[in-house]
Amino acid sequence: MTAIGVDSRVTGAQRYSVDAERPGMLHAAFVRSPHPHARVRSVDASAVPGECVALLPEDVADLHMYGCQVRDEHVLARIARHPGDIVAAVAAPTPEAARAAARLVEVDYEELPAVFDPVEAVAPGAPQLHPDGAQSADESVSIGVRPLAGTNVCHRFRLVHGDLAAGFAEADVVVQQAFRTPSAAHAPMEPHGAVAEWDDGALTVWTGTQTPFNLRADLAVAFGIDEERVRIVGAPLGGSFGAKTFVRHEAPLAALARKAGRPVKVVLDRTEEFVTLNRHPSVIRVRIGAKRDGTLVAKELDCWVDTGAYADCGPGVATKLGYAGVGPYRIPHVRVDALAIYTNLPPNGAFRGYGAMQSIWASERTMDVLADRLGISPLELRRQNLLRDGDVFATGEVLHDVQFERCLQAAADAVGYEEDPTGKGLCVLLKGMQTPSRAAIAVQRTPVGYEIRSAACEMGQGVRRSLQLMGAQLLECEPGQIEVPAPDTASSPFDTRTTSSRTTHMMGRALEEAVGDLRAGDGERGYGEVRNGGGLDPDTGQGIASTHWHQGAASARVTVDEETGKLTVEHLHGVAYAGRVVNPEGAELQNEGSLTMGLGTALFEAIEFADGQVANANLSDYNVPAIGDLPRRFTHEIIEREGAEVHGLGETVLPPVPAAIGNALYSLGLEIHQLPITAERVLAAVDVRDGRA
């Protein structure tokens, strides 16, 4: 029985980064390019009232380029590369005055040709976004960025396993399909907000971020100061899902505060959220070959991953997307070629699933097409080829604690797939965790119990609660006696980041070490650190992709109004392998949340662009799932194994949802290649099936 305290979330007392305040602070508004691609000729702020401070290109001339994986971004854009790129900023006594003053800044632009599609962006003659090339960042997580000089490709990830040509020569049946996924908005309820303040050459930023240490490192690069002179103070996040990662609004805000000589705060409005960070659109071509008995022999994936105006973590996303698309199967011959490509869209970055959804959608839809051609049940085809304990994945890694078959079977059973597969679809997935990575925890005794300090960010996923529960068990006290303060780079031990569902897994291990250290020492304080080595060779895809694997599955049952294409998901089921569950309610919430977001991804979430401009930058034209969108049967399960380690759960059952629904439609003869699966696309598929198109 959980003790019921008064939770600040139900009383309204909870404070977020948008609530941060500093004495004497001003408020910022950004001046954003209306053009998708334009050189800034001049900026004239002479009409801005005297009480305001304007940040102009000359004010940032001494600053350096930054970027978490490729240093391709200026604090103020000298060339605007997407509509919404920040070219100047204004600070004023109130947010309203700042917005009004920002409208008075005159910017003279020279428009440049623009490109909005990743396939077009790599065609000969396409407008170049970063023609001078950009320096890859030597950040703590080495990704081995492989740009293609003279193109818009900022990273190419290749995986080569076996001999592809020989593999396809063995195949009796070969299927080739191409798929598209759109850009999508994280749409956290809390917008991006921060306060920046300088004191004697040292910068402090109060901001909701999933990546306090990456942000610190990148701001230090931009301002040319030691990391120790940058302090990031976190706050609980009002949702993030990848949106609040690396440097976003913080760099121009810090520059504005430097010029103003006072603290400056900014809170983005909802429209700005749609040009700040989105999900990578993609085009994915899958070719797969099998023997007549269903044995997979070869698979080839070509992926065009649209990272928008700046690389951000696009290279990492393209990499993960690339190997996740291989799927949890034994395939002797595999080739993957994934390109992270610049276009004149707003930057795309981390988004719950980190690229896995895109390639799993393509890959798992293709499996059902292959099953159909082979005359084998989609369930059986998968079962026959799933990786098992001790098998070697395409990256050369040997897999342990393999639970794909259990996950798949559970998903199939939930919808009665084996009794009748009509109107039903399955998807099974493998997804890696951020590797290499490092996590540390400090435990200290307090008058009430213990304090657990870490850089783990609370964004609703329940990490505070998980740390309390794990700590209570290890330290033999009540969870309520454990305090878990928000991260602060001045006092929290280093952490790679709170992403890729790695926190519970890594922090759990670091905490065990810290408690061990505390016990071994004076009982007052302990420190624990975990390092996961590894990483993939970007040219061959060989190495250690992940030190533990997220394994899961989903199933769906659908009905269709074939006159309008209106699709009803009658039942959606998600299965995640958790190893060992720490926080049962938190785990359920994570699963339910992932499924819900997966449902939106599958059915209606898409940012629409017209010449690079977001055409639906509000929560009425961009729908996110509401309670009424949940299927009548909305179920999930968390698979545990006695003695297993703790696995992250934060994003396992989002990626398989679109393919499960797409495959359910395919069982009705309706072929969908593009997300979201709108009624309009379903109706077009009905026409194709019935020979009307």
Added chain:
Amino acid sequence: MRVELQLNGRPAELECEPDEMLVEVLGREGLSSVRVTCGIGVCGACTVLVDGDPVSGCLTLAPQVAGREVTTVEGLGGSDPVQRAFVEAHAFQCGWCTPGFVLTAKALLADDPDPSPEAIVEALGGNLCRCGSYVKIADAVRRAASEERR
């Protein structure tokens, strides 16, 4: 201008401009549970109760509530049965949308002490939770209903 009203059970006066939205004025009063989020009345994170009925704080001009009774989640204290049910059901993740859900549920239960599952979906349909805690939110409303009927 000056707007007189009952705010969380007490007579209050709000100093505001006629074209200011209630959410901003309440924010100045320190009632930060009423949160500017979508700005178009779609998400429900700025829900307040006006004479017991939920309305959007981002679309209500402050002078419109003159003479009326406005309730925010701060006004419920912390041990309201609906708040307790949300805690017991673990019906939130990041918590941003929670005050809006709590108030909406409160209004629903005042009107319909034993809501059907359909009535719960109908009543909460206009409140968005991007973390996707809906299953447990609906559970919280049912818990609160049975608690209040007891």
Added chain:
Amino acid sequence: MSGGKVEWLAPSSLDEAAALRAERGADATVLAGGSFLGILMNQGFLQPASLLSLGRVAQLRGIAVEDGELRLGAMVTHRQVERDASVRGGWPMLAEAFGLVASPRVRNQATVGGVLADADYASDPPAALSALDARAVLRSPRGERQVAIDELILGFYETCIADDELLTEVRVPAGIERATYRKFRSRSAEDRPCVAVAAARAGGTLRVVVGACAEVLQHYPDICSIAGNESVDGELAREIGARYAERLQPLSDSRGSAEYRRRVVAVEVRRAIETVAAGDPLATEPGR
């Protein structure tokens, strides 16, 4: 939001409100519930110099049935229309259609007068009211006039309401035997309509009004007239649906392309007619 000083006008009687409206004209923005005005103001599309609030005018809040005719005051909220016993008894389709707008929270605020005066193409009530042959009462010092809903709404956010006129009431005639409102959403359950179809049968006349598909409501009496006075069979319903789809010039937006809307209109018009032709008297069918 506040730029300069904005004047707040809050009359407490209809006469006073009408006089202020006539005197101030377009310089004073009329405020009913505020759910639409608020969006415009938040997005910076509107910065009123003065606000003429109708919130204190009790005469505009009535729901009455006179001579069999339903009279809805301009300040009656959607929620009240949805739940009022006389509306539900005599005009259930109207209760249904108002009850499908957005969320209960928005419906607590949005008013009958407001939804007509803002003339948003993707609203539910205008098509429903138009199919029921409702009229809006416009009052000015020049007198009172009544206009049909499809004469009231002239374009995107544009009505025939003159600068000195106030929309005070909506009147819905009696004698509707059967009516239905179908809200077709192409995306979220909380989305606005992609296609709205309202159909009503009264005194042998079939009225089918399509909303959310074009700048203004689409009602084609000549096509409806092929239904005649007799019961409409499935074939005829299909024919009317097809003709509506053929004539309509739909718009494209996030909810569907023009071509898709055309397809849905054919289906939804047919289904609406089948409901009013075959259903029980005063049939309503839950919106979809």
